[in-house]
Amino acid sequence: MSLDYSLLVIDGGISRSAADDASVNPVLYDHMIDYLSKGYAVIYITSNQAKAIQKMKAKTGLDIEEYIERRALILIDPKLVFCRSGNLTSSACEILRSLRSIMQKTISKHSRIVIIYSVNDLPVHEKCDDVGELTYERLIPSKICHKGRIEIICCYDSRSFESLSLGKTISVLGLYSYTIHSNWHYCEWHPEIIIELIAEGLNRALGQGAAQLIFTSLKWIYRIDEDSIISQPEVFEEKLRRVLGGKADIAIRVILDEIRSRVAFSAG
Template sequence: MHDNNTHSFMCTSNWPLLQSSCKQPQQGLALSHPFYEKIAQYLSQDYAVVYIVENNTTQVVRNLSKMGLAVEDFIENGILTIIDADSFYSPLQTKLDYKILLTQWQKIVSSVSKNGKFKRVILMGMPHQAFFESKENQKKLVEYEEEAAKCHDGSFQVFCCYTKELIDKLPLSHLIRLVIAHQNIVSSNSNNDNQEAIVSRIVDIVEEGLTKALGSETSILVLKTLRLIYKIDKGDIKSNPELFEEKLKRIIGEEVAGLVLKIIADRIKDEIVFY
């Protein structure tokens, strides 16, 4: 049985945090960044935090220290764990295989949980940039997130962190599947972190996008064609977004469909991205 607030999607408009080793290291996030605010919030509430988002762990420690947190004490007591994201994901070694990655997460949770001096374990992780660099790897990302959701038993809380720049690389179908894989969307657009309504509104957002791009009458005709000719009803838009994309392109053409899909994707991002 899953807790409503145990598997969360957290997206920010800031620059990407993960880069290949050949690039110059970035200086880290701004001190007011939502990711850091979440760490401070949960540490203050006696939760243990595992943070695997950035590559420069030394800079993370410095930044958190500047916020007034006793970072070294938290780390020494096993309450805060900061792991280099490049080392954790190691794309060349893991091949981004979800089985390997989930096993690594489970080992970390097990190790931290042995401490027992806290309410619960909070995991904060961001998929490696390599997940976004090819269509094959993007499929691996969706598989990774969906399998993580299936095996999550609710004994710990997860924040799957993304940046808008990374999200922008995904097709609409993958974006929909990622949102559905998470039970909770953390967004600054609402006072309530629990925004499950976003998932339930995906079909409405799709219809709004169609209407905005094509007009009301054409939008109705497209949806009717999807239903009568291709047997795709509104529920299938969520359960099989790839099929929806494919048939939409066949009905209205690649170019127009591209515009429609972008409008829909942008609308979803408006709901889930921090500004």
Template sequence: MLQSSEYSFLYKIVGRYLAEGYAVIYAAEPDPRRILAGMSKAGIDVERYIKNGTLQIDLRDSIYIRDNNERFLADQTLEAWGNAVSRILKGNKVKGVLTIGSADIFIKNGEQEQVIEFEQGAGKKFHALTEVLCCYDPDVFSNTSVSALITILNAHEYTVHEDATYSEWRDDKLHSVLISAFNKVLGSTTSELVLKTLKSVYKVDEKVIIANPSILEDTVGKFFGDSSSAILAAVIKSIKTNIAFRQQSPCVIAS
């Protein structure tokens, strides 16, 4: 996850991929002038790469398709991205294609189910030579369910961080997230007992939650009752901290 002020990091990735013989399709921002200026400032010969067909800059609104009522259309958007990838592969001799986009505006608009459909379909739709980098502002997940956020993360292999580290998203990372969240709300001693109870009584652990994200909300609701909302809010906050572009502890989502 990264905020708009951190997009300059993406330009460095774009420059590196272009220099190494890949094509890039960039549709993460709405302002083309800002994109061109930012990429040029990052040392990218934008004119050269656009002219030879290996850099394609699309307006975010032109490739993320909406209907007449401004609702996000996942299938049509997948088709638009797929066509763009096919064209660039057909027209250029490249090692592969890096696509960079952002659907966070639709999360903000409450269309998380459509975004999930899009994210889950992207890995199946795109060519094997395609790397997909998805950018989300962490603030858009403030009112998102835990299960929806985990499901979106499950559609990707890695989270990407400031020092260009790719951190694999898997059950051990979720374990750290849950420990941190439960510790803050319950204290370390109680949280350890709760996690053991979830595993022994409810048969719920990190692997089960990864496979079926909604089970965490259901089980926490049964276990904590009226206090469950505070627990789930802490889990959301812990996930956002863990996958943030800039992290306090050493350590964008990619597939």
């Protein structure tokens, strides 16, 4: 089984209102249809199922119900998927039970499965978790016997993504294999990019050469090296603030600007 995690960060905000079909969705519709036309199975987790069908019909002119009847397109209410009755373990089990029966009916027919959802459909307290939305994705594939490829696409609107601290931003990004950009262009994502963007942000905020001095200070004073930045991002942010003192806020803001600019959909 091949498994990819992809991040999609769309400009603007995503409303939870059923009357407003999230600004991220029009970007997805063309590509969901493209996936379906290639014989992939699409599992779309959305609270606006009727609106999604209506929009896809209007945009493509295709009989979307036919894909649904053939179980090529599966729309799932996030309340079914992202419910939490207690601790993480029981929640994960509930999610696996609810998805597994649906997916097992579909996976035998398709070489590739694409699971798409918005972070705005997560419970509020789950969005604040260090591992955040991908707690579920890490568990689901391990319980599904599938010889093909599974791709999980997590959609953020820019406002939700920009609400994350530096530590949480690094934590979230560390879970993805790709970022998705204009024209559905995939960019490979790896931890070294985070280090590069942090260095660029520090140099831009504090002057050329500042990044090397700060990285050296973090390593010698706190034993925070590049691996620690990725594996302990919250600790890194805390120690970085100590090293930078009164310049911390502006430097971290510039670092976040560098990161957000790189991962934005419009960056491609």
